[in-house]
Amino acid sequence: xxxxxxxxxxxxxxxxxxxxxxxxxxxxxxxxxxxxxxxxxxxxxxxxxxxxxxxxxxxxxxxxxxxxxxxxxxxxxxxxxxxxxxxxxxxxxxxxxxxxxxxxxxxxxxxxxxxxxxxxxxxxxxxxxxxxxxxxxxxxxxxxxxxxxxxxxxxxxxxxxxxxxxxxxxxxxxxxxxxxxxxxxxxxxxxxxxxxxxxxxxxxxxxxxxxxxxxxxxxxxxxxxxxxxxxxxxxxxxxxxxxxxxxxxxxxxxxxxxxxxxxxxxxxxxxxxxxxxxxxxxxxxxxxxxxxxxxxxxxxxxxxxxxxxxxxxxxxxxxxxxxxxxxxx
Amino acid sequence: xxxxxxxxxxxxxxxxxxxxxxxxxxxxxxxxxxxxxxxxxxxxxxxxxxxxxxxxxxxxxxxxxxxxxxxxxxxxxxxxxxxxxxxxxxxxxxxxxxxxxxxxxxxxxxxxxxxxxxxxxxxxxxxxxxxxxxxxxxxxxxxxxxxxxxxxxxxxxxxxxxxxxxxxxxxxxxxxxxxxxxxxxxxxxxxxxxxxxxxxxxxxxxxxxxxxxxxxxxxxxxxxxxxxxxxxxxxxxxxxxxxxxxxxxxxxxxxxxxxxxxxxxxxxxxxxxxxxxxxxxxxxxxxxxxxxxxxxxxxxxxxxxxxxxxxxxxxxxxxxxxxxxxxxx
Numbered sequence: 090x091x092x093x094x095x096x097x098x099x100x101x102x103x104x105x106x107x108x109x110x111x112x113x114x115x116x117x118x119x120x121x122x123x124x125x126x127x128x129x130x131x132x133x134x135x136x137x138x139x140x141x142x143x144x145x146x147x148x149x150x151x152x153x154x155x156x157x158x159x160x161x162x163x164x165x166x167x168x169x170x171x172x173x174x175x176x177x178x179x180x181x182x183x184x185x186x187x188x189x190x191x192x193x194x195x196x197x198x199x200x201x202x203x204x205x206x207x208x209x210x211x212x213x214x215x216x217x218x219x220x221x222x223x224x225x226x227x228x229x230x231x232x233x234x235x236x237x238x239x240x241x242x243x244x245x246x247x248x249x250x251x252x253x254x255x256x257x258x259x260x261x262x263x264x265x266x267x268x269x270x271x272x273x274x275x276x277x278x279x280x281x282x283x284x285x286x287x288x289x290x291x292x293x294x295x296x297x298x299x300x301x302x303x304x305x306x307x308x309x310x311x312x313x314x315x316x317x318x319x320x321x322x323x324x325x326x327x328x329x330x331x332x333x334x335x336x337x338x339x340x341x342x343x344x345x346x347x348x349x350x351x352x353x354x355x356x357x358x359x360x361x362x363x364x365x366x367x368x369x370x371x372x373x374x375x376x377x378x379x380x381x382x383x384x385x386x387x388x389x390x391x392x393x394x395x396x397x398x399x400x401x402x403x404x405x406x407x408x409x410x411x412x413x414x415x416x417x418x
Numbered sequence: 419x420x421x422x423x424x425x426x427x428x429x430x431x432x433x434x435x436x437x438x439x440x441x442x443x444x445x446x447x448x449x450x451x452x453x454x455x456x457x458x459x460x461x462x463x464x465x466x467x468x469x470x471x472x473x474x475x476x477x478x479x480x481x482x483x484x485x486x487x488x489x490x491x492x493x494x495x496x497x498x499x500x501x502x503x504x505x506x507x508x509x510x511x512x513x514x515x516x517x518x519x520x521x522x523x524x525x526x527x528x529x530x531x532x533x534x535x536x537x538x539x540x541x542x543x544x545x546x547x548x549x550x551x552x553x554x555x556x557x558x559x560x561x562x563x564x565x566x567x568x569x570x571x572x573x574x575x576x577x578x579x580x581x582x583x584x585x586x587x588x589x590x591x592x593x594x595x596x597x598x599x600x601x602x603x604x605x606x607x608x609x610x611x612x613x614x615x616x617x618x619x620x621x622x623x624x625x626x627x628x629x630x631x632x633x634x635x636x637x638x639x640x641x642x643x644x645x646x647x648x649x650x651x652x653x654x655x656x657x658x659x660x661x662x663x664x665x666x667x668x669x670x671x672x673x674x675x676x677x678x679x680x681x682x683x684x685x686x687x688x689x690x691x692x693x694x695x696x697x698x699x700x701x702x703x704x705x706x707x708x709x710x711x712x713x714x715x716x717x718x719x720x721x722x723x724x725x726x727x728x729x730x731x732x733x734x735x736x737x738x739x740x741x742x743x744x745x746x747x
Binding site: 147150151153155156157158159160161187188191194197199200201202203205206207208214216224225227228229231232276278279280297298299300301302303304305328330356357 | 479516627628629
């Protein structure tokens with residue numbers, strides 16, 4: 090598809106989208122967060138900033154939304170990666186699906202409030218063993234990251250909210266140049282129903298089967314990479330349930346969207362290993378199986394941070410050795 | 419549709435469904451819970467038992483589920499009603515969608531663990547004002563209900579899990595005769611993709627629009643009412659976004675599925691008022707607007723409990739006055 094057609098598709102997608110609620114509030118929060126961590130800020134923190142997207146988007150099938158199509162994602166990958174990026178000294182903009190896994194809360198049960206706490210002698214709340222350490226850690230680390238200006242959490246639900254917020258974030262991260270990174274782990278819908286062509290009311294189940302036609306969501310990655318934040322280091326993800334087509338689709342995405350890396354993962358093994366696909370070749374990354382409870386996100390983030398460093402060096406110096414070229418690509 | 423055709427549809431739905439995980443565990447829990455509360459049990463509690471269904475079901479579009487259709491429901495109605503049923507002396511089987519609103523937790527923020535708690539002097543967890551009372555109340559009342567044998571919580575996600583569990587629950591409540599009640603507040607999918615005809619792998623977004631054909635979910639209400647638990651008092655819900663067709667669809671459901679009442683609610687006003695549709699006429703129920711924070715579920719449950727009492731009386735005596743006939747219908 091040529092660029093003009095793509096821009097037309099993108100424009101009509103955003104025109105058809107319901108306006109984002111308090112977008113100005115989001116913009117202000119972002120501005121503050123980025124200034125606080127920006128290398129150019131007087132405060133001289135000079136932190137790199139990564140936007141981690143996490144969880145799945147929904148596609149409403151009715152304007153007064155009763156039914157929608159949802160993309161499955163626990164948000165565990167995004168939450169875990171956020172923790173490792175913060176550990177590596179990054180400030181993280183966590184663009185997450187409401188209700189999905191939160192950073193520092195991965196080891197907690199499904200319903201922590203009701204499962205981890207009890208009332209002692211009818212008055213005081215106390216944490217139940219064996220959850221005590223996990224709960225304390227979650228509350229402490231989460232608050233430390235937020236109050237320390239290292240973690241900004243922005244929730245979304247629909248594909249419309251997600252892409253509108255991603256654009257706002259990208260435009261405000263532009264000022265960071267190569268210090269900005271995108272780590273696009275969210276499970277984004279490929280198809281949607283244009284808002285205007287959407288049934289206003291609940292689809293009736295009169296009789297017989299229901300036939301639906303969904304349009305393709307325009308591929309925003311290329312525009313993010315080349316126009317919204319042309320200097321940012323961009324990592325996208327490719328999830329498939331069929332390993333046979335996974336790597337091929339990942340390297341297609343790498344070229345098509347000019348990503349710096351594409352992380353290929355298969356639904357069944359995604360917690361054990363991933364393959365980082367780059368134009369220089371593929372790197373298998375797996376979790377440290379000698380340590381129980383170790384995360385694949387630990388070595389994955391380490392690898393990407395390392396490549397981001399090289400990327401920053403080269404874009405700032407402009408020149409780089411043959412080895413460095415190989416390292417980035 | 420004639421009964422034979424319906425039974426064929428239902429059989430093929432259950433045959434096509436993936437087998438329910440630990441269904442025997444569910445059956446045991448139910449058996450225990452119902453015996454504990456049964457009027458015929460030696461312990462002589464003689465509580466009525468209501469099955470409250472809550473939240474929306476999902477319809478997988480792929481066998482290795484990446485995408486699915488979801489029915490929106492916060493689960494607030496079911497959670498609130500559960501509290502009022504327990505207050506009215508009922509034992510509640512709460513069949514709820516994972517992640518939806520839980521009884522006694524309605525007044526808490528979206529992410530209670532991270533919003534309601536803080537670490538005092540790096541060691542102890544303490545509840546933040548102003549959440550203190552809400553959090554304590556939630557933990558105390560929830561544990562009291564569960565440990566007191568008044569609340570059994572059973573989670574579901576897909577339409578397949580929901581209907582298989584509903585059948586198991588109905589069959590185990592049969593022994594309660596007229597003391598059993600169904601309060602079917604869950605938002606159940608009208609359409610589904612038969613498991614066998616489902617794509618095994620993630621649907622590819624090659625190019626062009628995606629066309630989907632969904633089959634109608636067979637109407638189980640009639641079978642629940644007439645075969646699974648013929649003596650139970652059955653209340654179903656009808657949600658519409660279009661008030662013009664709401665009452666008509668509710669009274670159709672009343673006759674078609676032989677419900678004792680259908681609660682008609684409109685998406686935008688459902689927290690303010692509902693209309694209880696019975697063969698004897700329609701009753702408008704609205705929340706007590708003189709009290710801030712009052713729930714429409716309070717008078718709604720009161721009304722239904724009252725009608726359930728009359729129903730039990732009549733079915734046990736067999737005879738009833740003209741007035742009573744009018745009361746039930």
